[in-house]
Amino acid sequence: MSLPPPNKPVVTRFAPSPTGYLHIGGGRTALFNWLFARGRGGTFLLRIEDTDRERSTPEATAAILRGLTWLGLDWDGEVVSQFARKDRHADVAREMLARGAAYKCFCTQDEIEAFRVAAEAEKRSTLFISPWRDAGPATHPGAPYVIRMKAPRTGQTVITDAVQGTVTFRNDGLDDMICLRSDGTPTYMLAVVVDDHDMGVTHVIRGDDHLNNAARQTMIYQAMGWAVPVWAHIPLIHGPDGKKLSKRHGALGVEEYQALGYPAAGMCNYLTRLGWSHGDDEFFNTDQAKAWFDLPAIGRAPARLDFKKLEHICGMHIAAASDAALLHELHGYLAAAQRPALTETQSDGLLRAMYCLKDRAKTFPELIEKAHFVLASRPIQPDEASAKMLDPASRGILQELTPQLQTALWTKESLEAILNVTAAAHGFGFGKLAAPLRAALAGRTVTPSVYDMMLVIGQNETISRLKDAAA
């Protein structure tokens, strides 16, 4: 059922409303749509649902685009503005009127509200049935009206969902939804259907908060004689406590995750695997995800965000990425986190050190912390913990080491030999020697191995730093 008809290419879309940042759940929805389309040589479209003029802002649209771009989700063609298509929506509403599939309702919002309050007080169904449903045109007053769908009152509407299976709704539980507001603008319910149809969308993959809407939207498709797309309602993401994701859970916007220093590939991997599975595969790249992704393998229960696992996956992606790609993404992270940009010298150093940095960091802040030895310049300012390693005795040893290093062959083997001999000469293990060395070289206690640091910064710089620390 998730398979499109033969010869019909897949068309998916992501249709956020521009009222804020790109929510992490929205990012995942976009990712699923993108994966499904891209994995099948299909088309992935982007539509901004900006019909709510009060809440829609261009800033929000820009933020959504940035979030998608960061995740690497590229869309085909121009971004569609739903608002710009309002005339088309109104045309369809009138077409429904002409077909007898809709009717004009002259009830005011106050009247409807009064009905609802009364119904609730009497514990009756709050389902509003307009008295204008079967009224003839002759009785119509010259007053503002909305156009309501004339939904079937009997029988049932069945939707076939690629994730949820077959879901049946009794028609008498569905009201006559408003399609066109009294000001002539379309409601969401009408606009999505018209746009999805006009854009040729074959698969609607969206949050399962829309599952109920699918039934009513199906009615519009049927009223217009249009082919109903394949539905795929995916469960929403929850916070670690199982509750709906909200501010108190921390980062909500996709861009916040970038600012936190998670690599995009790791983010995509984690988000894809959250609520979807392909056997025991946990770690995969985008190409694999595109090849493997399919609708039936999406879980039906909401999944909780697990930052520990996100970090683990991200660590593996950092380790697997190329040095150049990592440096490039690091620049993006620094900008997103509003941290100072790297100088050219720092970038060069980082690139040379990347080999010993990338397999020991799970996030970019962590990587930068460990890269301090190559980012900082002399004199190295030791932090509190590493300053403790530079007691007088240790400084003496560093001093004694300097002449040996001056004549040393600058390879790991040779350095290893020198340091081991020195440590042994003082009657202690290499670890005892590494601590002050690390402090002198990096001014930090968390760094790559001392050999890697010496190799990366070179002989002259190493000796200078040791002298600085010994002084």
Next chain:
RNA sequence: GGUCCGUUCGUCUAUCGGUUAGGACACCAGGUUUUCAACCUGGGAAGAGGGGUUCAACUCCCCUACGGACUGCCA
């Protein structure tokens, strides 16, 4: 209230009637070690509850409990 959806280790999940219910993250213990990370070995840890159907149920059906969504001239 009504309609609809969901429920396997702490978490993400595998299983699609027959398995000692598997993997990953996390956790615990041990090992390795030059800090952090990584790595190696081992360990504890699950089918919400109750009824059916069946030779056999985590898997199919029903009920209950719990969680969630929707119930706007928001999207």
